[in-house]
Amino acid sequence: MRHLDPTILVVVLGAAALSFAQPHMPGWVVYLLQIAIAASLPALGCMILLRSGLLSFGQGLYYFIGAYGVALVHAHLGISDAFLGILAGAAASILVAGLVGFFIARYRGIFFAMLTLAISMVVYGMAVKMDLFGRSDGLNVPRLSYLGFTPSRAWAQTSLFVFCVWVWAVFGIATHLYLRSRFGKLLTAIEDNETRVEYLGWSVRHAVHINTIVAAVLGSAGGALAAASARYADPSLAYWTTSGEFVFIVLIAGQANVLAPLFGSVFLETLRTYAAAFFPDEWQLVLGAVMLAIILFLPKGLGHLFALAGRALRPRRATAAPIEEDRT
Amino acid sequence: MTRSRPAAPVLECRGVAKSFGGFAAANAIDLAVSEGEVVGVIGSNGAGKTTLLNIVSGHLKPTKGKVFFRGEDVTGVPSRTLARKGIARSFQVPQLFPTLSALENMMLALSLVAAPRKSILSRFDDADLATAARDALDHYGIADCADSLVSELPQGVRKLLDIAMATSAEPDLVLLDEPTSGVSSEEKSDVMQRLADRFAATGTTVVFIEHDMDIVRRYASRVVALTDGSVIADGPPEEVFAHATVADVIVGEPLPEGDA
Amino acid sequence: MTTATHRRPLAGLCAACVAAAPLLAAPAMAADSVKIGFVYFLSGAGAAYGSHARDAAALMVDALNAGEVPAPYDTVGINGVEIEPIYIDEAGGVRKQIAEYRRLVEREGVDMVLGYTSSSNCNAIAPIVEELETLTNFFHCGNPGLFEEVEPDPHYTFRSAPMGTMDQVALARYIADVYPDTKTVSGVNQDYSWGQDNWAEFTAAMDALDTGATFKNALFPSLGAGDYGSEISALASDPADITFVSFWGGDADALMLQSAARGLGDSTRFAFTLGTGVIDGLGNNVIEGTIVGARGPNSYLAKETALSSWFADAYQETYDRYPPLGAYVAAQGILAIKAAAEKAADGTGALPETDAIIAALEGLTYETVNGYPISMALHHGHQGISDTVYGTYTGWDDEANAPVIEDVKTYDAKCVNPPEGVKALDWIESGFEGASC
Ligand SMILES: Nc1ncnc2c1ncn2[C@@H]1O[C@H](COP(=O)(O)OP(=O)(O)OP(=O)(O)O)[C@@H](O)[C@H]1O
Numbered sequence A: 001m002r003h004l005d006p007t008i009l010v011v012v013l014g015a016a017a018l019s020f021a022q023p024h025m026p027g028w029v030v031y032l033l034q035i036a037i038a039a040s041l042p043a044l045g046c047m048i049l050l051r052s053g054l055l056s057f058g059q060g061l062y063y064f065i066g067a068y069g070v071a072l073v074h075a076h077l078g079i080s081d082a083f084l085g086i087l088a089g090a091a092a093s094i095l096v097a098g099l100v101g102f103f104i105a106r107y108r109g110i111f112f113a114m115l116t117l118a119i120s121m122v123v124y125g126m127a128v129k130m131d132l133f134g135r136s137d138g139l140n141v142p143r144l145s146y147l148g149f150t151p152s153r154a155w156a157q158t159s160l161f162v163f164c165v166w167v168w169a170v171f172g173i174a175t176h177l178y179l180r181s182r183f184g185k186l187l188t189a190i191e192d193n194e195t196r197v198e199y200l201g202w203s204v205r206h207a208v209h210i211n212t213i214v215a216a217v218l219g220s221a222g223g224a225l226a227a228a229s230a231r232y233a234d235p236s237l238a239y240w241t242t243s244g245e246f247v248f249i250v251l252i253a254g255q256a257n258v259l260a261p262l263f264g265s266v267f268l269e270t271l272r273t274y275a276a277a278f279f280p281d282e283w284q285l286v287l288g289a290v291m292l293a294i295i296l297f298l299p300k301g302l303g304h305l306f307a308l309a310g311r312a313l314r315p316r317r318a319t320a321a322p323i324e325e326d327r328t
Numbered sequence B: 001m002t003r004s005r006p007a008a009p010v011l012e013c014r015g016v017a018k019s020f021g022g023f024a025a026a027n028a029i030d031l032a033v034s035e036g037e038v039v040g041v042i043g044s045n046g047a048g049k050t051t052l053l054n055i056v057s058g059h060l061k062p063t064k065g066k067v068f069f070r071g072e073d074v075t076g077v078p079s080r081t082l083a084r085k086g087i088a089r090s091f092q093v094p095q096l097f098p099t100l101s102a103l104e105n106m107m108l109a110l111s112l113v114a115a116p117r118k119s120i121l122s123r124f125d126d127a128d129l130a131t132a133a134r135d136a137l138d139h140y141g142i143a144d145c146a147d148s149l150v151s152e153l154p155q156g157v158r159k160l161l162d163i164a165m166a167t168s169a170e171p172d173l174v175l176l177d178e179p180t181s182g183v184s185s186e187e188k189s190d191v192m193q194r195l196a197d198r199f200a201a202t203g204t205t206v207v208f209i210e211h212d213m214d215i216v217r218r219y220a221s222r223v224v225a226l227t228d229g230s231v232i233a234d235g236p237p238e239e240v241f242a243h244a245t246v247a248d249v250i251v252g253e254p255l256p257e258g259d260a
Numbered sequence C: 001m002t003t004a005t006h007r008r009p010l011a012g013l014c015a016a017c018v019a020a021a022p023l024l025a026a027p028a029m030a031a032d033s034v035k036i037g038f039v040y041f042l043s044g045a046g047a048a049y050g051s052h053a054r055d056a057a058a059l060m061v062d063a064l065n066a067g068e069v070p071a072p073y074d075t076v077g078i079n080g081v082e083i084e085p086i087y088i089d090e091a092g093g094v095r096k097q098i099a100e101y102r103r104l105v106e107r108e109g110v111d112m113v114l115g116y117t118s119s120s121n122c123n124a125i126a127p128i129v130e131e132l133e134t135l136t137n138f139f140h141c142g143n144p145g146l147f148e149e150v151e152p153d154p155h156y157t158f159r160s161a162p163m164g165t166m167d168q169v170a171l172a173r174y175i176a177d178v179y180p181d182t183k184t185v186s187g188v189n190q191d192y193s194w195g196q197d198n199w200a201e202f203t204a205a206m207d208a209l210d211t212g213a214t215f216k217n218a219l220f221p222s223l224g225a226g227d228y229g230s231e232i233s234a235l236a237s238d239p240a241d242i243t244f245v246s247f248w249g250g251d252a253d254a255l256m257l258q259s260a261a262r263g264l265g266d267s268t269r270f271a272f273t274l275g276t277g278v279i280d281g282l283g284n285n286v287i288e289g290t291i292v293g294a295r296g297p298n299s300y301l302a303k304e305t306a307l308s309s310w311f312a313d314a315y316q317e318t319y320d321r322y323p324p325l326g327a328y329v330a331a332q333g334i335l336a337i338k339a340a341a342e343k344a345a346d347g348t349g350a351l352p353e354t355d356a357i358i359a360a361l362e363g364l365t366y367e368t369v370n371g372y373p374i375s376m377a378l379h380h381g382h383q384g385i386s387d388t389v390y391g392t393y394t395g396w397d398d399e400a401n402a403p404v405i406e407d408v409k410t411y412d413a414k415c416v417n418p419p420e421g422v423k424a425l426d427w428i429e430s431g432f433e434g435a436s437c
């Protein structure tokens, strides 16, 4: 190997730094970051689907499944282990996305978006009526243990935060490797030209199906972290506005790198807190206006700001020239 | 050709027909192509040439009839499976990935069709893969354009890139849909010569559609003429070009009277 | 695509940290005031109640700080310490609400939090309350499950508002008393926990009272449906003597208006557990003969005392309208804390320790602005009960510009609330064992 991948380096160093910084952060910031981390995983799922040009408005379904994985494993099996909770949700998501994928992998564009939305809304509609899911009041989630280790009350928040950070790190790095693999490139190629992909010996439908399942696992991991952080799971996780928020995170952050949704999610949560603190009556209006402004003036997402800043800092490096030379 | 002839032809169509709605684009086409042959398919616009290629390469299912590849019935088998069996196909309108560079297009082709499936999770951004792709482009003389975005390439280069990608897995049968269309007239024979050399060297069986009759005369070992979805002539070039309807309708230079 | 952007993310995280910095700064400590976080629905459908609740809270805070509230609440602020309010919108979902709650406690450093209408928010926040050890009074949510299942051993969590169970039990008793000929009952309830639970409690209560009434349609349109054409058709084609409705907000107004337009009032008698809210919204468009409750004896069902008259007048003067039920409920949330804090205090001028306030609030009986005292009688003194009232709306008094509500009946707190240690639904199904009427 030549040199270490910079994204992996950033993730590992960032996770280590956050883990050590946790004791110095106020509890509400810790919670805010946890929720942002949780929401960024289904958003990352949206992002990988968007690589093939597919807009999912149903990532909330897997957020829901992941959250209830933690809640139900405790309610019915008495297990409060964080790892088992995540695994339960992931297994259920693989099953659901595996089945749903047979059906939706053939659709594109608005049909894909509407179908994913419809499926998650059907689940929402059933969940609010079922005692299993606590109906609209939801279910509470206990304090988690970690492979047999149950942190004391004082350490519960630290343990959970470190858990969230490293779960993200693992999924973030795995997704980064996935996107940078040949399969990741295939996903991008699908948006460009499905016919050619098929003539290159790969089934577009299988690739989309697999990607749907990977996105589902990301969504469910996020849901598990959300439930563990809020200590609560309710059907609104599968509601379309929740899914819409994930799409929004990708829109505002851009989709160049796996860290983009995390950045977008932290930005969104911070913005929401600010708006609610300073404009208790109009916070939703303020939030909407800021997001609209970002989409209007930064169509490539906030991440593009850094690209612009980078360009401004290195004005000498001409980027367009080599292409012109090649054209001879 | 010094190879011993296998029992079954590389490609065989038996009574292949395709209709769109009520319109018959292909009509009971019978065609057998043997190992190492270079078959030129000619016909006027709308004669059904591309339709035939679409059927043979698995892009379309024939309404009637059967397609065999080396004796195996491959009727209705999807293009992705045929690609892995060794049938490669280039397109009349190049089918590329326009947001990627020429090099990345080639790298994708090499890592998808020309590599074992299990390597799909290995790194795309890989030096060896890039070198192999650059070499493949070089074979077709387009390595200079490797770093340009496909959407910025001239038509002739796109055409070659399309063929380069299609043939990246060393196929047994290559189907080319108008390989020289869009290529400037000076470069045409150069391009065709390059392709002919390449496929002759590997003994690859080729079926190519072409409107330029000089090219067909020069490179085809056999010519198939289509009109309204039916084969009207099939044989050595001089024979087919001597056919009255072919000369009149397809070539557009009616034979001198009494010459037929 | 990826290579060009590798260096963005780190910069991104840093920017987010910088952005968060002002909020991270240590909160300014002001020992000369009691900081209270008030959480009401200020936007969305819930604002139908929340905005009145906030208005009432603002009115009460100003009046208490000015020492204008009549006895027994005539000391300034809380025990002589001025109240500093922070208002938060309850809309935005559970996970946002937890973030807001944590911000109130950990960033703003509030002494206590009063609020929460939605039972899912109450359920979700209760464990966080105990974790953050901040006195919190759920002023309005009514689901018995809060203390029966979610937080069975509360310390910092209180709910001064009586449970919704009281509304259903009292309504069943009211029907048995005032409309004893009732043979059939239908229900229209919103399709979420609140609507489902209310219908279950009400039917159980009717059965337990041996009214002999049978149940016909049980309809559950979705929350915020807005159009009830098909429900009204179902009710009209097979009308029951009484139609039970636990709708609130715009849904309640829409159902009433659409039913009135189609003359449904001629074939069935509606019973709205939050009926005074509909009167507030629709005035004389409410179908005459509708049985109305008010989530307790609030609004038009309040009893006249010096305190309740003061409240109604002050609200009328400030907001130019008669106080709706949300206003009453918000006011009593504040009074519960004030009464407890002042009972716990040695002398005026300082807020007692949280644990002292909690000890005083457990089991406390305090006066409220509707004239009926609330007793913190259930769940180890953490859950309030009170008498409640139902009546029948018979028309609009143009002269007084007020609704006419007749056949008003008051039910004793112990007659319509379960005794300590018994789950609400179990109590109803046991035939109200231990009730004293
Ligand atoms: N998918 C389709 N649906 C309907 N009609 C089609 C379809 N594909 C081809 N056709 C029709 O079938 C006929 C044969 O088309 P085809 O593309 O095979 O012609 P061609 O011989 O390749 O012509 P050209 O030299 O112009 O490329 C044409 O009339 C065309 O319009």
Ligand SMILES: [Mg+2]
Pocket (backbone or CB within 6 Å): B049, B050, B051, B092, B177
């Ligand atoms: Mg054609």
